[in-house]
Amino acid sequence: MPTRRTVGWSAAVGAAAVLWTGGIAHADGPAEDTTSDSPPPASGDADNQELSAAVSRIKVTQVSGPTGGKQGTLASTDVNWEPPPCWYEPVMTPEQLKKFSETGLALGHVSPHVSWGGQKLWTAHYRDGKDAYNYEDESLITRKGYDNYNLGKDGYFWRGVARDLEDPDSYGCERVMFWQDAGEVPDVPNAPTPKTLAEYAYNKVKVPDTEVELKPEGESTVNLPTWVWLDKGTFKDVKVRATLPNTGLWAETTAKPVALHLDPGTDDAEVFPSSGDCAINDDGSIGTPYTKGNADETPPCGIRYLRATDGAPYQLSASVTWKITWEGSDGSAGDLPDGTFETTQDMNVQEIQSINR
Template identity: 55%
Template sequence: MVVSATAVTLALGLATAHSANAIGEDDGRNPSEPGDAEGGASGRELYSQVGRSNIVVKQSGGGAAKPATGSLVSVDPNWKPPTCWYEPVATSKQLKAAVEEMEGTEKLLTVNSQRRWSEELLVETYDKGEPTYSAEGTKNYNLGKKGMFWRDVVRQGGEDDIEAADCSRTMFWQVANTVPDDPYAPTPEVLAAYAYNKIRVPDTEVELKPTAKSTVNMPTWVWLDKALFKDVTVRAELPDTPLYAVTTAKPVALHLEPGTTDAKTFPASGDCPVNEDGSIGAPYTKGASKQDPSCGIAYLRATSGKPFQLKASVTWEISWEGTGGAKGDLPDGTFETTQDMNVQEIQSINR
């Protein structure tokens, strides 16, 4: 598949054997978690980690006063982002320099997530042009040609998935302005799914009235302020390709679980929809004590030393758009928090 792009360039970061950096500078990329399988070298040598991607992500929106830190859980238990895909990793000059730095050492360079090669094997394959272990040989690292060497990336947490073995191609040459003709080539949808995993949403701590204690049989009004709860967008770009995707999470509903069967919710389903102005529920107003709230809870018995655990989860609708007008939807995500609810027996309360 051929796509248009600007000239292909990629700066390889310099790393020591003690470094946690992968190829490239940080620039919004996501470092691997401790314990990832890794192979490395020092100086100008390539250094890689199985769970490391060069995809750059940037989030905006959310509206919360505090940084959004909540990770979404897909409502589809069978959905997960792609386990592996291919990315550009080095220019001809960068690979040649990395191999030359290995001369006379026993260090290894990662050519895919399952293999690390010695300097001798790298020279045989990428300098002398001998095809080796599924790798297509190149003469003199293809110096003077426009393009880059690509290799696979395995999603963090996907190292033990059997699908990780599907991206089995050894590091290969790809002509500039193209992406591999391969089922595991990166696409806007792959980037959208990658961005989904990086979405961080505001804590779902709802506003309550009364704020200190609820009273048996008296409704507690629940709402989320529109100013503090807005769409979240995450843009994911793959450097040195024209590929990008913008994944948007839009809050569409609040679900309440009282933490006890001795309670009723408003509405009865516990699902409070988002209002037209973007808020959820409505704040209590003076004189509304005999009305049912549009979103709320009424506890039917008091707590006795141990508060009820009110669970509030927001459903986020996920959509994306990307390179070439591509677009689509991903499974809704949810984020849940728990709040203590103390309930007293008296039948009246100052509001």
């Protein structure tokens, strides 16, 4: 991870400085290490002028799938996979930047880990054409200034957004907020793509709770099978759409349920099938409903407990695996790691009672 540095501005800006790693650069004197655990909020009255280091403008809406009842987010089956650590987004028009820079304290982030405090820093670079200096990939970079906020031009100032500021990879989007003409995505590392939006939306997919139906209900009996099933329609595909405003970029991420995994909550049990993985049938159901007369048969999806509970119930875990795919605004498409969502429910198991005469 880059170390904390203080970088001087050109002499024309006087003693103002830019402080690296979440600090505040003051326009009226030498830089001070005023970093804090929480990034400072933006100030000024500009519309849509949030300049917090972790605020993304990506909008996620659900296109299809259940919306009521208990829901939760997916956990990736690939423990090494994570959404992108950072990317760039359009954040302000010339008019909005002018209003922000010349109103109030003008305090906000110019990149995920660098904040500028004081109107002089903002006006010097974006109004008066003064160069700005910043560290990117451990190198000191000079960025040319702008003439009067590019007023009269059609486009946006873009800035990096970090998903997790503690992630060392979030330092890959440290370019000082820069200009891009309207209708164009900047040609820079970590520029957003439909895949970026699909990966961002992964943790926004809400899937329904996984409480399964059991027979017998409430209490099982040692050595007798408990049938497990879910009616068709209980689990349906869930689709969300992620859009990055003012770019034309979007992606739709779809989660499709493909399997149910059972964990009886004890080693003193057998599961059916032996893998514990119950496939989802073509009609969307799981397993087969219990019918009278099936008590001694082996269920296609179920459990047989071999020992009774003693006070505390077993915790039956039901985990649904969801296959994740996406398609984007440019015709691109692909797969993301499967996701799982798990719930538990109490299972009381009794001994068969007999009377000796």
